[in-house]
Amino acid sequence: MQRIVILGAGTAGTTVANHLSKRVEPGTSITVVDPETEHLFQPDLIFVPFGMQRPENTLRPRGGTLKPGVEWVQDRVERVDPDSKRVILAGGDDLSYDLLVIASGSHIHPEETEGLQEEHWQRSIFDYYTLEGAAALSDALANFEGGRLVLNVVENPIKCPVAPLEFLFLADAYFTKLGRRDEVELTYATPLDGAFTKPIASRELGNMLGARNIHVEAEFNAASVDGERGVLRSWDDRAIDYDLLVSIPTHMGADFVSTSGLGDELGFVPTHNHSLLADGHDDIFVVGDATNLATSKAGSVAHFEAEVVVENVLRALEGRSLHEGFDGHANCFVETGSGKAMLIDFNYDVEPLPGTYPLPLAGPFTLLSESRRNHWGKLAFRWVYWNMLLPGRNIPVPNRMSLSGKRTSLLERAAA
Amino acid sequence: MTVQELNLQLNDEGFLVDGDQWSPEAAEALAEAEGISLNDKHWNVITFCREDAAQQGTPPGLRRISKLSGVNMKELYQLFPKGPGKLAAKISGLPKPQGCI
Numbered sequence: 176m177q178r179i180v181i182l183g184a185g186t187a188g189t190t191v192a193n194h195l196s197k198r199v200e201p202g203t204s205i206t207v208v209d210p211e212t213e214h215l216f217q218p219d220l221i222f223v224p225f226g227m228q229r230p231e232n233t234l235r236p237r238g239g240t241l242k243p244g245v246e247w248v249q250d251r252v253e254r255v256d257p258d259s260k261r262v263i264l265a266g267g268d269d270l271s272y273d274l275l276v277i278a279s280g281s282h283i284h285p286e287e288t289e290g291l292q293e294e295h296w297q298r299s300i301f302d303y304y305t306l307e308g309a310a311a312l313s314d315a316l317a318n319f320e321g322g323r324l325v326l327n328v329v330e331n332p333i334k335c336p337v338a339p340l341e342f343l344f345l346a347d348a349y350f351t352k353l354g355r356r357d358e359v360e361l362t363y364a365t366p367l368d369g370a371f372t373k374p375i376a377s378r379e380l381g382n383m384l385g386a387r388n389i390h391v392e393a394e395f396n397a398a399s400v401d402g403e404r405g406v407l408r409s410w411d412d413r414a415i416d417y418d419l420l421v422s423i424p425t426h427m428g429a430d431f432v433s434t435s436g437l438g439d440e441l442g443f444v445p446t447h448n449h450s451l452l453a454d455g456h457d458d459i460f461v462v463g464d465a466t467n468l469a470t471s472k473a474g475s476v477a478h479f480e481a482e483v484v485v486e487n488v489l490r491a492l493e494g495r496s497l498h499e500g501f502d503g504h505a506n507c508f509v510e511t512g513s514g515k516a517m518l519i520d521f522n523y524d525v526e527p528l529p530g531t532y533p534l535p536l537a538g539p540f541t542l543l544s545e546s547r548r549n550h551w552g553k554l555a556f557r558w559v560y561w562n563m564l565l566p567g568r569n570i571p572v573p574n575r576m577s578l579s580g581k582r583t584s585l586l587e588r589a590a591a
Numbered sequence: 592m593t594v595q596e597l598n599l600q601l602n603d604e605g606f607l608v609d610g611d612q613w614s615p616e617a618a619e620a621l622a623e624a625e626g627i628s629l630n631d632k633h634w635n636v637i638t639f640c641r642e643d644a645a646q647q648g649t650p651p652g653l654r655r656i657s658k659l660s661g662v663n664m665k666e667l668y669q670l671f672p673k674g675p676g677k678l679a680a681k682i683s684g685l686p687k688p689q690g691c692i
């Protein structure tokens with residue numbers, strides 16, 4: 176009997192497990208390990224602070240998300256021993272595997288920044304990358320008396336790299352609707368040299384921030400926070416005063432990745448960019464936020480990667496050569512406030528471009544520009560996630576990025 | 592020697608177009624152009640960046656440099672003011688470290 180063990184049952188691990196359950200030979204076992212009893216739909220975390228989604232509606236019992244053929248071990252992975260092909264669990268048990276899939280995601284580490292997670296944490300300093308943080312922030316925003324609201328990305332990579340922009344757009348709309356926008360100063364302090372990493376999208380998003388009177392403090396690498404005085408400081412000694420600080424702290428992979436010697440300096444697993452095999456191993460695949468790949472840490476990416484990993488797990492079990500099918504494809508809706516959103520679509524080689532994104536039934540969506548249909552697309556994604564993506568049903572979105580509808584002339588102009 | 596005298600080809604952002612043009616002399620010229628005069632600490636960082644990039648195939652990011660080169664974050668900002676990640680790569684003759692997406 177062959178054993179497939181999947182570490183983490185979030186977006187990526189669940190999708191891979193459920194897909195595999197339909198395709199493996201009888202007698203092959205599929206085990207997922209995850210200590211959490213509930214599955215959190217993380218894209219909803221952006222809505223919780225603004226009262227647009229209730230905290231309890233973001234969770235579903237994990238058991239119901241896994242197909243009958245998948246065994247769930249509710250425990251925390253302590254360590255992986257690749258030599259003896261064993262996973263050591265916190266509860267003391269051991270699992271041996273023939274093929275391992277690491278899908279343990281990325282997590283915030285506020286303790287990495289001096290002064291961030293101290294007595295002012297969840298009083299004047301908040302995160303929204305955890306459900307607890309997002310819920311606490313929702314109260315803080317409702318009670319905010321006005322003043323300087325600063326959003327800071329401590330360091331990259333972060334998951335959902337558009338989430339900081341969404342937060343700012345939604346905050347602008349939130350205070351505007353309350354008729355209090357003039358009492359609130361919005362600042363975005365980012366290590367990037369502009370609104371986004373890629374030039375065309377950065378220009379477009381930068382203009383949208385400007386139009387909403389949101390100030391960008393670029394190339395700002397946060398060194399410390401003085402919670403008492405309400406000051407955020409950078410390594411090059413710039414200081415930003417705040418009344419309310421919303422922090423997106425340093426992200427790292429799961430602890431066991433580093434403990435097992437499988438990670439880079441942030442605990443992300445060095446991974447082959449097309450086959451998703453862990454570098455230096457022939458029996459470990461990596462999927463979702465746990466990789467070190469140069470694409471977004473996003474649910475859409477986890478989904479596109481999952482298809483390739485499922486195919487490659489099956490091929491590896493049969494000793495066949497791997498499919499080098501992943502192209503870095505990412506596809507994200509960006510909420511822009513007041514019931515609108517935009518869509519960006521890109522891969523390793525092609526940066527986000529304006530144009531239209533054709534999709535049967537629901538589309539076309541507008542790329543890099545706002546529309547109502549995009550917002551509905553974002554809301555529909557919630558349904559698609561629980562009912563199609565996680566259960567491993569096929570959805571009509573091509574795995575590889577397509578240039579159809581995109582204004583590629585902009586690329587030639589940029590290159591010229 | 593200056594960037595011009597060494598005939599170094601730079602891109603828009605001042606990075607070497609051809610990494611093979613790098614030499615310790617080129618590093619001094621590139622640093623000079625940024626208003627930096629190199630000391631031993633700078634050289635520790637440059638050596639680390641070049642060795643690491645050769646092994647990893649990509650230039651190290653700032654966190655990696657501060658964690659593995661023996662020069663901490665505070666010092667990195669003193670040695671390479673403003674953007675140590677970008678500047679260290681530039682002076683080490685490496686491409687711009689990829690912004691994460």
Ligand SMILES: Cc1cc2nc3c(=O)[nH]c(=O)nc-3n(C[C@H](O)[C@H](O)[C@H](O)COP(=O)(O)OP(=O)(O)OC[C@H]3O[C@@H](n4cnc5c(N)ncnc54)[C@H](O)[C@@H]3O)c2cc1C
Pocket residue numbers: 182183184185186187188208209210211216217218219220221250251252253278279280281303304334335338429430431462463464465472473474475476477506507508
């Ligand atoms: C605020 C916010 C907004 C977002 N918006 C979007 C969006 O609009 N669109 C989009 O596509 N993506 C979005 N994302 C990103 C998306 O949620 C993630 O990229 C996606 O969930 C990654 O899937 P994953 O399976 O790799 O990780 P996760 O879904 O995080 O799952 C990791 C799992 O591993 C488990 N685990 C961790 N450590 C261990 C251990 N030691 N042992 C066993 N199990 C362990 C965890 O319990 C968890 O269940 C957003 C994320 C956030 C935080």
